[in-house]
Amino acid sequence: xxRAVPSKMLYSLPNILTYIRILAVxxxxxxxxxxxDMGKWLAVAVFALAAITDFFDGYLARAWNQQSALGRxxxxxxxxxxxxxxxxxxxxDGTITGxxxxxxxxxxxxxxxxxxxREFLAELQVTVRVTQLAKLKTxxxxxxxxxxxxxxxxxxxxxxxxxxxxxxxxxxxxxxIYTGYDYFRVGINHVINSSK
Numbered sequence: 597x598x599r600a601v602p603s604k605m606l607y608s609l610p611n612i613l614t615y616i617r618i619l620a621v622x623x624x625x626x627x628x629x630x631x632x633d634m635g636k637w638l639a640v641a642v643f644a645l646a647a648i649t650d651f652f653d654g655y656l657a658r659a660w661n662q663q664s665a666l667g668r669x670x671x672x673x674x675x676x677x678x679x680x681x682x683x684x685x686x687x688x689d690g691t692i693t694g695x696x697x698x699x700x701x702x703x704x705x706x707x708x709x710x711x712x713x714r715e716f717l718a719e720l721q722v723t724v725r726v727t728q729l730a731k732l733k734t735x736x737x738x739x740x741x742x743x744x745x746x747x748x749x750x751x752x753x754x755x756x757x758x759x760x761x762x763x764x765x766x767x768x769x770x771x772x773i774y775t776g777y778d779y780f781r782v783g784i785n786h787v788i789n790s791s792k
Contacts, residue, residue: 610657611667613649617674620646621681628685633749640745646678647738672714675734676707682741691744696762699769703737706776713783730775736768 620642627639653671657663683700686692692700743750743761750757 606666608657608660608662608664608667610653610660610662611664611670613653613656614667614670614674617646617649617653617678618670620649621674621677624678625681625685628689633752636745636747636749640742640750643678643682643742643745647742650675650678672711676711679737679741680704680707682745686741686744691747691758692762692765696765699762699765702769703765703772706772710776710779713779717779717783717786727775727778729771730778733768733771733775736764736771740764740768 624639624642624646627635627642629635630638650671653667657667683692683704687697687700740761743757743764746761747758
């Protein structure tokens with residue numbers, strides 16, 4: 597019989613911030629159906645709020661000693677939902693087109709593959725530490741997606757910001773491949789060692 601999650605952990609502030617990030621995903625998708633600059637700026641605002649919760653949930657969990665299995669499970673899920681939905685919606689509305697779609701595909705594929713590897717490694721009780729480069733990759737993704745969400749509305753204030761977002765998206769995709777290799781290397785080594 598599985599143990600229930602203690603209510604104090606269920607409703608801890610770090611976990612509530614993670615819930616907010618998950619709830620922001622459909623709200624963010626809905627912003628794409630609003631016409632004009634207001635919809636774009638609303639999407640940026642929702643995305644920025646979600647990105648801020650991503651920083652503070654982990655920081656507060658460590659600072660207040662409120663780390664939990666629930667938080668460790670939901671945090672990467674919330675991150676991947678947020679990035680994946682934004683990428684899909686940006687392709688859907690034509691903000692990401694042509695060769696830039698490949699950057700989105702690379703990022704999506706890596707997120708799915710790494711999720712599978714993490715699950716596999718967790719069964720072996722193996723953890724792969726998040727590197728500074730992986731954090732830089734995440735930051736690059738968030739910055740790129742912020743520029744792209746603003747789109748033409750952002751270009752009116754900061755010319756060529758949407759083009760800058762596309763360039764940063766490719767840089768993030770390159771970092772995605774490089775950091776994803778660490779997970780594959782550890783995973784493959786454990787598969788080889790466990791089969792001996």
